[in-house]
Amino acid sequence: PGLSAPGQAQAAATAAILPQNLLIVTSPMLRCRATAAPYEARLSARARVEPRVSEVATPPGLADRRAWLAETFPWRAGAGGGDWATLSPELQHWRADLLAAIRGVEADTAVFSHFIAINAIVGAATGAAETIVCRPAHASITEIAVVGETLRLISLGRDMEGGDVR
16 A cells, blocks of 8 residues: 555655755665655655565465564564574575665665664664564654664664554
8 A cells, every 4th residue: 555644744754854965765665665755856866776675575375464574573562572593594585685785875875665674774783683673663764874794873763653564
């Protein structure tokens, strides 16, 4: 699905506060593309679509994505945390590809990505083994510095105030 009216307002508010000199990279998924759109319009620029910053792929034939996400990536307070080392080779490969894409960013860039992807990036930047290390709100801004192969957390975006990961 696309963005709701509140989602469109969040995307516009984010676009208004991002610096005007950033490159734009987005996941190919519709919600990220729609979230990036106001910023693209503000800069009169087009985002580079990068499949490696897309949402984590669900296993083939999965019937209930929400249940799988909640079990694999427990994000609710008090749910206990998962650990990247315990996940399937496919998920570890997805994470490695995502981190390679982020480490490959060579200029100041706004990357429009997803909850689990942001967690994988923040976890790598902070040295955390857990799959969920933050609960970023929709259209929040998390800042990461890329120095060579090293990721460093500058600041976390707003926390989710409720709702659900989709």
